[in-house]
Amino acid sequence: MIWSVAAALAAAALALAWTAPQWLVFLLTLAIAKGVVVLGLLLLMRTGLVSFGQGLYFGLGAYGAALLGHWGGVADAALMLIAGTLAAAAIAAVLGLLLARYRAIFFAMLSLAFSMILYGTLVKSSALGSTDGFNLHAKTFAGVALAAGSERRVFFAAGILAVAIAAWLLYRLLDSHWGRISAAIRDNELRVDYLGASVYQVVYVNYVIAGALAGLGGSLAALAVGHVDPDVTYWTTSGEFVFIAVLGGTGNVAAPFLSAIIFEGLRTLASQYAPIVWQMSLGLAMLAIIMFLPAGLWSLRRPGRAG
């Protein structure tokens, strides 16, 4: 049953990739790229942590993909996606050693601080394009040449496949004993410790997974946009991810993608019809969500098993 549904959704996504107008394909690619970053945030939130610095890994993913072409001369989109994801995971594995020791506002602010350190480094580094950044051009995908005009459609299809696999794996993780222990840590670290589990280890692993997912999102977004600049690591980018997480809620792995699509649509409409005050429109939407749907849009669905 589940495989039939998955196959039908994959077929629908591929059909959409090849028939939808380019602007919609672009918007949806950005939405799923941000959705997969928020998927990582969902895992951290299940563990009781809110990161205001996922822009760090989103940026590392974007720059990791772009630099593979810029410095390494590689023009394969699949390799760029892998490189961006691995770059983010590697840095998360290092910074996580420190961040896994902190909780609450300290964790949030430290994660923000690291993202701003990367932002400052990128802005000041001419070798990394400084404030202008640089372009990236993928010419092949997994060795197959990309036809002119089809690039974004291929990136979207590949993105759908990658994030679907990531979401399924995360669903399984949250439904496993690891997911239960993560939720237990959110509720009561002391008891988890006294039951014999390493809270540090669980938080660390979840942090690295969240970093890798943000890297995947960043590299996908970079491929879709065809350009990277330091803004991808700026604190407002990290704030967008938290916005999307709050908008959708943490009730299901599908929620981040639903809310990311709504977020991108809302932003596109708001910037088109109210270009001076589009941020205010987003602010009002957030206010309404917090007041009337504190558990996010996913709570409109009937209460069911989280996962």
Added chain:
Amino acid sequence: MSAILSAEGLHKSFGAVTAAADINLAFDANAVVGLIGANGAGKTTFLNIVTGYLQPDRGRVTFHGRSLVGLTPRAITRLGISRSFQIPQLFQSLTVRDNLRVAEDIAGAVRQADAMLERFALGPYADHTAGLLPEGIRKLLDVAMALVGKPKLLLLDEPTSGVAADEKFGIMDLVMDASRTAGVVVLFVEHDMDIVARYANRVVAFYEGRVIADGEPATVLRAPDVRRYVIGEETAHAAA
């Protein structure tokens, strides 16, 4: 019979307050020990030192001959020492069953969650959220979680505090039956002397960080120092 848990020359102070002063104790298998004393006497400090939450200033604690000093609570739990808390430490947003399943997952135990639901008569509450349970059930769940990992030594910190008077014996009956079934040595901190007299086969009385009496319940509970400093009775000695 060799002691499974022993403390030698244990000392712990917090500034000018001495919470443990030259504590020497040894506990054998099959012991059900009541630890009594007024507030601040050092009972919970002793529990916290054994479980690694506090480190002693001096002295030695061994479990099956292995030193516990310097070990983390997690490492001590892995050695087979488990505890419950005066204020039950539950996973408030999870159901009773999931609280036990988390304990089961961490311990790597098999089908212990369901066994504990039955042993502690928690079945009717299995799908209730832990944060919404009445205090007596919270206490039972707290102890049940501690037993899931099949410990060798169970430390209970005031298992009946905050529980209605007509419920406390029922709760202790369940706790002690489950402990006996698990074959675990029990040390419990308790202020209720009826509970101590009924369930302990040995009583250790603390006063200002020292052990002032240690022995069979009937003997210890009649000792003048215990009646004066722990139970709070005016004795002939005190009146004089």
